[in-house]
Amino acid sequence: GENVEQHPSTLSVQEGDSAVIKCTYSDSASNYFPWYKQELGKRPQLIIDIRSNVGEKKDQRIAVTLNKTAKHFSLHITETQPEDSAVYFCAASPQAGNMLTFGGGTRLMVKP
């Protein structure tokens, strides 16, 4: 089955700096890669996703890149703000409607 590795497990940045979180996956059949943000005790919220037919997707301060050959994808957050502090999870799936395999999570702390 699919295995998703996520790094780093914790990330501390200064407000205004950029943050990058990286994930690798093992199953070449995976073609849907969402990113979720989870605040303490709350539901994971989809922040951005990418499908394998594109290499990059942007939404304001958030971007995701995908390298299918190397089987890795990354989340980039620019101009970080304290409210970006949360745990971020990457995930992989054969397609958008199928089960997700999650990475281990990254605790992002943005210092004001």
Next chain:
Amino acid sequence: GAVVSQHPSWVICKSGTSVKIECRSLDFQATTMFWYRQFPKQSLMLMATSNEGSKATYEQGVEKDKFLINHASLTLSTLTVTSAHPEDSSFYICSAIQGQPQHFGDGTRLSIL
């Protein structure tokens, strides 16, 4: 957008009690729902896939007789933790899909004393 409601949000009960958790898709019909468990400071681990009108598919290591899943309608799936013990204490989250990305419920924090 798609809304998934999960109830209850918090349960505290004695060891040996059975607990039922409901997951509802409020504004769409979900042919498939997923149940996850999340221990503190850990990732979401898929427990089972719930399909409307058929038996759930359980992940390896998840006891189907302990975690009973029923998906009787296109908008409701239930997870019953039978004879719960302290080691079952966790955050249980459901998600629902219908040809779109997964949308999660608010989760249920289960504490077994």
